[in-house]
Amino acid sequence: MSKKLLHIVESAYRATLEEQDDPVVWLCHALRGAGAELDLLLQGNAVAYGVRAQQVAPLQFGSRRQQHAPDLAGDLNALLAKRVACFYLEEDAAERGIDASDLVEGLVPVSRAKLPMLFAHYHQVHRW
């Protein structure tokens, strides 16, 4: 049986314009594709990744218009479709005025007090 992993993303919007995604969310996709059993927890500013209404304006410098702006909520949806559970820290969402109804369907709230119980379900927790 493969190890069950929980990846935690807290440093948000790190090079998302340059990478056209979040590098750790991307890594979760790649690891899942390689057969890893993993879930994802968003905390801190990364809870905003789940907001459905977010839009990224196309980046343009001079005449160079960048294609494929990051679609962070879409990337979470794609992870959910791969049977990766995506949790978010509900206190961090509340602090930022983000309501559960603002988020993509399928994200699971978890309170800070219940994190130890969540962590207990995994062989390893990788905090990025």
Place this chain on the structure above:
Amino acid sequence: MTSQQTLTFALMDPPFESARSTTALRLIDLALRRGHHVNVFAYEGAVSLAFAGQKAHANAVHGRDPLEEDHPLTRDWIAALRDAAHERGLRLDWVNCGLCVDERGMEPSITGPRRGSPTDLARFIEESDNTLVIPTGD
């Protein structure tokens, strides 16, 4: 004496930006000194750590020429760790994320570290006793 283990490190920081890279290499050094095998997955900026093109420089503020300055280069530290692992009969398997190398132009690396992908990280995690992620902080 603890039993021999295999430890995986996932690194994300480039050199010369924070103390995290040095801390990671110190931990890897300690793991090797204690007789453990080590895997490293260098992700994003961390692929620069083993870049062969790093060059030492003089330091006018210090009043030293390049030889006297002996400016630290992470490629030299990694080469030393590679050699130390070899001398002890241990494995130091250092994988640079290939896509991260390409987007930064970080080739060639020194001898030892090799090009790979997240599939290597998945295998490292499965095969090792534990994994430590040292990410880029805010």
